Amino acid sequence: MSYTAKRLLLTGNHAVAWAVKRVRPHVAPLYPITPQTPILEKLTDFQSKGELEGTELLTPESEHSAMAACISASLTGVRVFTATSSQGLLLMHELLHYAAGARARIVLFNVNRTPASPWGFWPDQLDSLSQRDTGWVQLYSESPQESLDTTIQAYRIAELIGVPIMISHDAFYVSHAMEPVEVPSQQQVDEFLPPFACDHFLDPKRGQSFGAPLDQQNWNRSRREMAAAMARVFAAVTDAGKKWGETSGRDYAPLECYRMDGATTVIVTMGSMCGTAREAVDALQDKGNRVGLLKVRLFRPFPVAALKEALAGVSCAIVLDRNFSCGLGGILHQELKAALYGLKPAPKIHGLLSGVGGVNVSVNKIKQWVSEYAGAVPVNESLWVE
Amino acid sequence: MQEIIILGRGGQGAQTAGNLLAQTFFSQGYFVQTFATYGGARRGTPVSASLRIDDRPIRLRCNIESADAMLCFDDSLLDGNFLRFASSNALIVVNSTRPTEDFSEMGEYRIIPVDGVAIARDNHMGKVVNSALLGAFAATFAQPDIDTLCRVVEVSAPVKKENNVASCRQGYLQTHT
Numbered sequence: 327m328s329y330t331a332k333r334l335l336l337t338g339n340h341a342v343a344w345a346v347k348r349v350r351p352h353v354a355p356l357y358p359i360t361p362q363t364p365i366l367e368k369l370t371d372f373q374s375k376g377e378l379e380g381t382e383l384l385t386p387e388s389e390h391s392a393m394a395a396c397i398s399a400s401l402t403g404v405r406v407f408t409a410t411s412s413q414g415l416l417l418m419h420e421l422l423h424y425a426a427g428a429r430a431r432i433v434l435f436n437v438n439r440t441p442a443s444p445w446g447f448w449p450d451q452l453d454s455l456s457q458r459d460t461g462w463v464q465l466y467s468e469s470p471q472e473s474l475d476t477t478i479q480a481y482r483i484a485e486l487i488g489v490p491i492m493i494s495h496d497a498f499y500v501s502h503a504m505e506p507v508e509v510p511s512q513q514q515v516d517e518f519l520p521p522f523a524c525d526h527f528l529d530p531k532r533g534q535s536f537g538a539p540l541d542q543q544n545w546n547r548s549r550r551e552m553a554a555a556m557a558r559v560f561a562a563v564t565d566a567g568k569k570w571g572e573t574s575g576r577d578y579a580p581l582e583c584y585r586m587d588g589a590t591t592v593i594v595t596m597g598s599m600c601g602t603a604r605e606a607v608d609a610l611q612d613k614g615n616r617v618g619l620l621k622v623r624l625f626r627p628f629p630v631a632a633l634k635e636a637l638a639g640v641s642c643a644i645v646l647d648r649n650f651s652c653g654l655g656g657i658l659h660q661e662l663k664a665a666l667y668g669l670k671p672a673p674k675i676h677g678l679l680s681g682v683g684g685v686n687v688s689v690n691k692i693k694q695w696v697s698e699y700a701g702a703v704p705v706n707e708s709l710w711v712e
Numbered sequence: 713m714q715e716i717i718i719l720g721r722g723g724q725g726a727q728t729a730g731n732l733l734a735q736t737f738f739s740q741g742y743f744v745q746t747f748a749t750y751g752g753a754r755r756g757t758p759v760s761a762s763l764r765i766d767d768r769p770i771r772l773r774c775n776i777e778s779a780d781a782m783l784c785f786d787d788s789l790l791d792g793n794f795l796r797f798a799s800s801n802a803l804i805v806v807n808s809t810r811p812t813e814d815f816s817e818m819g820e821y822r823i824i825p826v827d828g829v830a831i832a833r834d835n836h837m838g839k840v841v842n843s844a845l846l847g848a849f850a851a852t853f854a855q856p857d858i859d860t861l862c863r864v865v866e867v868s869a870p871v872k873k874e875n876n877v878a879s880c881r882q883g884y885l886q887t888h889t
Contacts (some may be wrong), residue, residue: 469771499774504731505770605772628753686774
């Protein structure tokens, strides 16, 4: 079956809005915030032209209310979309826990931006990474095309497993970068996403409820059930990425090994820095250096087994973090160390606080860090680098 | 790959110029990537747009640090703060009434002053200089194709379509050597 995808010049945010237009969620509660606002603007633009049929756009008074609307809409058994960034995501925090516990199948797009204070608009993943314990699946996107493709795949994963999914892309370098993006046809997306049906949903005629108070044992059971669901996410992300590849020609996996065959040193990172790292890897390989890139696309559930497999036999891993957990270090660095605990032989792991606050991470800097750290003795702490 | 930085002051249309150039190269079949400063930008403060052009997909997600060319909307912005992001022999097209000699102290750059305000005035565009400067840029950078650029300007201009196109073409012809 061939489809007529069209290639448009889109920013990362407008690519997400196109994905939403193709998915046609029933309800989309949204509140504007820089640098997410172009997603909402594009959706209202579609709506004003009558191109968002079947989607009810709600614009409540805050992100907290937007998430409350997402949860209640989702629990009636319909597709839901929302998008936010930074302060907005943090204002949703309480209800992120609620959504995950209620097994609401919400798809949320977050634009990674520095949380205040100080005030800033810069790409930094602390906003979403600090939500890592809320029970949401987390995927990180490198490019406008990947953001569009992942938004579509997320509905398939969320609905299969019964979990909320948060996708993030970096402010500025992805959200506001305009580049050619393949927009799939409506038929292509309709065939990829079968009509949504779930067993449990709110309906006054049925008399079911969600979120009722439970005793300790049953609350404990709810977490065990969430853990069991999370354990199925890796396979669902793999399957959705493959299936989407069959129809679009663009494959996705929870982890991507770029030029890792025979690599002794591997750069590990997430989001937009992966693109720049690819160029650094190519330049280093051209000079005979055995350097590869491990892109972490799925961050929650953290793909421990796959990370172990990918890094087995590698002598050095250099983690580039665009976030800083005060009092601990780079979050990807710390989680990777924990994931590889007990792996023998394990790579030496260096954690570099490289893109914190959105500072520019160039090809030359990555090349310089590789030459500086590939042979160095690792330390437990994440290191500030320039 | 070619990298271009457009400098201007908030409200002058530097970001729009970046998008128009990107659209033009894209219609010519190139891969492009453009992004602009945002957030803290206000009318009058320095803003910039960055543009990459290549014949293969662009994967870089970082700032331009050694631009092949710059298009500057205001000659008062042309100092070390911005010039450090230009390659040593970069082409720099600048909106200015000053003669070329005035810029000779700035380094090895190929600096081409263009009186964008005069061209805009000739075409009843008031102080809106971006179409004129884009035409001048296309002439000196030898790309994109001027006819494609004029078509993009015509489609994209919200008002005064004919004046914008005329301004763009005059900028091109006046600067073309």
